[in-house]
Amino acid sequence: MPIRTSPQRHSDPQPQRRQRATRVVYEKHQEPRGISKPLSTETKRILIPIILGLAALLSGLSLFGAAGIVGEFINNFLSLIFGVTRFVVPILLIIWAVLIERDEQLERKSHHVIGFVLFLLSANGLAHVSIPLADMIDTGVQGYRGGIVGLIFAYPLLRFTGIYAAAPILIIFLLMSIMLIFNFTISGLANFMHAVCGRVWRWFADSVMYTRTTVATGEEPLPEISQHRLATADDAAENDVEEEEEVVAEPQAAGDPISGKQEPLPMPRKHSFKPLPAFDLLLANKSKATAGDIKSNGQTIVDTLKQFGIGSELAEVRTGPTVTQYAIHPNKGVKVARIMALSNDLALALAAHPIRIEAPIPGKPYVGIEVPNERVALVTLRELLEAEEFQRRSSNMHMALGKDVAGKVWFADITKMPHLLVAGSTGSGKTVCLNTLILSLLYQNTDETLKLIMVDPKRVELTMYNGLPHLLTPVITDMTRCINALKWTISEMERRYDLLSKVGSRDIASYNKRVPQEKLPFIVFVIDELADLMMQAGAEVEGGIVRLAQMSRAVGIHLIVATQRPSVDVITGIMKANIPARIAFSVASITDSRTILDSAGAEKLLGRGDMLLQTADMSKPKRIQGAFVSEDEMKKVVDYWKADSAPEYNPLVVEKQAHSSTVFGDKGEEHDPLFEEAKEVVLESGKASTSLLQRRLKLGYARAARIIDELEAAGIVGPGDGAKPREILALKSADDIIKNGNTEMLDAMDGETPVEGDEESNDE
Structure with a gap:
């Protein structure tokens, strides 16, 4: 008997455990829905501002007796508590609603609450300062001046410090409350006021100049006025434009062939200064990113890593326009490679693809896990150009790129790059990025300080810029003209080096300061599709690009080269060695990513402007959501420049250079002995x-x-x-x-x- 009953005794608990586990799973799937489910972050972001807005509307109407019996009760209550400052209560409620609506993660930010409370206390206290202590209690209880709140805050302060100390203290508290509410410093407030005053002054100066120009029929504005206008309009004050004189060249007999000496750029015509385009030509940003349930996703990441034996904790969360980065702090002794190998498992657990892991985050002891947002925010060029970082730029050759995973705006100075390679698959946002870079330069430079050469083998991407006064030649679509333009640019580079050596300057900036009457404009050479050119004349195109990339930085000539075919026969090794700044958009394979960046990562991008930026001073590529520019915006900016200025093309740019130096730098008749x-x-x-x-x-x-x-x-x-x-x-x-x-x-x-x-x- 014991032998028979023993198996039954040992086997009885197992079916019970299985039944219990089955019952738990069943009960888990039978959880009530709807009412017991907590409100989502998006729902709270909608409901709370609506409630605060209704409260602001009701309190505002009650102040003017337009809300009936309920409004009369609210008015009496607010008058008793806040006194004359009750008129500020609806405004504070509206500000609070706006702050909550803009908070993507709906975090409880204590500094907002402290700021509102401190504002009411200090404002009501200031209303009581001028009242004698003997009359202050009766005045406050009756709802006059600062009401009961002002009485509670001002009475002890005045009693112990006196009016001459209490008033400055209350004013300081009032300023502190404003800083807490809007989260900025005193220097930020000063910069904001400076920017506002600067815009008002520019608008006033533009209006005065326009009036003077239109009234004086047929007369040019005085040079002094033009130079003054220029100095006030340019924030950077480094590339101040002055009227330039033509460089006198030796006369040539009619019909003579093009001489071996490169002719200088034609100097722009003398004309009255035209202000830079207004930001109103560009679209304003109205979209916002939605990251989803951040707390749930963060816990899912920690739990998934724990299942694979990796202990960690969620350190911080940063939401960008395209992805949300969850910063994970792994326990000591955990290899980063183990976390990197779990990207597919994390994507499965989060039901999100693709997931990119940045290990570690530069400057922090965290591993960044980037999860795509439920709703992607559109980054516009206007919000980048209006950013404070752009207003404080050091030169007029900055290019707007986009926003990173933390929502920080990113710019790049092409004079420091000094050349840029853009690559990505079809439809990933490469051409839009080119247009963003070009428009960024057009928003900072007139045709006197910037010249453009554009090559568009596809014939449909850059032809919109034809007629732009900044162009040295119409948009090039022919292979022969492209090669001639490269050779002309090399000759222009050598000519500029001769000019710099004569005056003892090391770069174009110092030359323009020493010779202000013959300033050299920057030249940006833009190639939209490198693959087509490399297929037809690879050796000549590569030689020209490499020669320019090696030497043209100091003389103000810069390259922006784009391709949708990131292969080694297009992006060659010597080309990559001379163009360290690169932008990679979404590509099909890890091989293409390594061809562009020498590292993986671009194969996990989302497309539509999602990019990786790699420069010479970066240890790792930076993920950025590129800015979007519509065709209508481009047309408005180009039409603005074309309205009053006609392009002055240089025919020598695309003509065959009969005796010009070759792409390898041999000059004139100095041939090889053989x-x-x-x-x-x-x-x-x-x-x-x-x-x-x-x-x-x-x-x-x-x-x-x-x-x-x-x-x-x-x-x-x-x-x-x-x-x-x-x-x-x-x-x-x-x-x-x-x-x-x-x-x-x-x-x-x-x-x-x-x-x-x-x-x-x-x-x-």
Whole structure:
């Protein structure tokens, strides 16, 4: 019997545990819905401001006797408690409602409550300051001056300190309450007032200048007035625009070919100063991000890590326009690589994809887990340009990028980059980013301080900028013109270096200060699609870009290159080495991400402007939500500049530079010693290639390629066209061909086949 009953005794508890577990799971799924479920954060953000708004409306109407019996009771109550400051109560309720509605996480911020209480106490106390102590109690109880609240706060203060000390104390408390309510410092208040006064002054100065210009029919404004206007309109005060004179060049005979010396940029015409565009041309931001249930997501992350044996705690949460970053503080002894390997498990637990892990967060002992928001906020260019950081910029070459995961605005100074590579898959926001960068520069510079060269092989992205006075040439869509523009830019770079060396300046800023009458404008070369150019003429395009990237920073020439094909044959290693600043948008694979940034991460971006920024001074890429610019906004800004100014194109930019320096920097007639011998080899063989010169002349690749470029610059061979052989533009004379006995080549020149009798005619 014991042997039979023993299995039953040991097996009885297990079915009971299973039934109990099943019952618990069933009861968990049978939880009541609707009423017992706590209100979501979004619902609270809607309901609380509505309630406060209704209270403000009712209290405001009661002050004027427009709310019936209830309003009369509210008015008497507010009069007894707050006295004359009862008129401030509806305003405070409205401010409180707005602050709650703007609080995305709906956190209980004690400084708001303390600020409201301190404001009422100090305001009511100030209302009681001028009353003698003997009459203060009766006045307060009857609801006059500051009411009961003012009596409670002012009476002991006046009794122990006196009126001359109590008044300054109450004023200081009043200022402190305002700082607590709106969360800013005294310097922030001063900067705000300075910005407001500056805008009012600009508006007044613009109105006066416009009136003077329109009244004086046919007369130009005085130069002194124009310079004064310029100084007040430019916040940076570093690129103050002055009227420039044309650089006198040596006269050329009509019909002479283009000389080997690069001609200077045509100086802008003298005209009255035109103010920079107003921010009203851009759209204001009205959207807000929704992160979802932050507390629940944070607890889910901690619990998921705990299931895999990783102890941690939630340190902080930062909500950005696209993602919300949960900062996790792991326990001591936990390897960061273990957390990095759990990205897919966290995505499964949070039902969110993709999830990016930043380990560690720069400057903090936390691991950042970035979860996509339920609703993405739109970042507009206007809110970036109106930001305080942009108003305090140090130069007029700042470009607006967007906002990071904490909602902080980001800008980049192209003079410090000094060049930028933008890459990403189709539809990821690459072209919108280019337009944002261009408009940022147009909002800071006139056509006297900035010149643009734009290349658009797709013919549809940048053509909207045609007619812009900042352009040196119409938007380039042709391959040959693009190569000529690169060569012209290199020649302009060398010309500027000659100018800097003559006056002893190291960069364009010091040169413009030393020679104010001949200021050099910045030149930004924008290429929208690098892949198309590399497929057609890879060697020349790469050589030109690398040469500019290596040397053009000091003379104010900068590159912005974009591509939607992030492969190694487009973004070459030497190109990446000379362009350290890069922006990566969403890509298809980790290989593409490493091609752009030399690190992973871009494959987990969300698209639509979600980017990773990598510069030379960054240890890790920074995630930023790029600003959005609509086509209508671009058209308004371009039309503003085109309204009163016509572009002055320089035809030399896209013309063939007959004797200009090559992309490798050889000048004029200083050819390689084997130039003539290589010329003979090319003309005798009827074809030209680097490998041919390597075999015939026993040269290395670099020297052979340099000689091929010299032959092209001399007009002997045509430009490279991908895999096709170069065209032979110059042919040997018939005497040289006969001397060498190569009559077949002569027949090929005449388009005839050799027949009997030809030798006799040749001998003659």
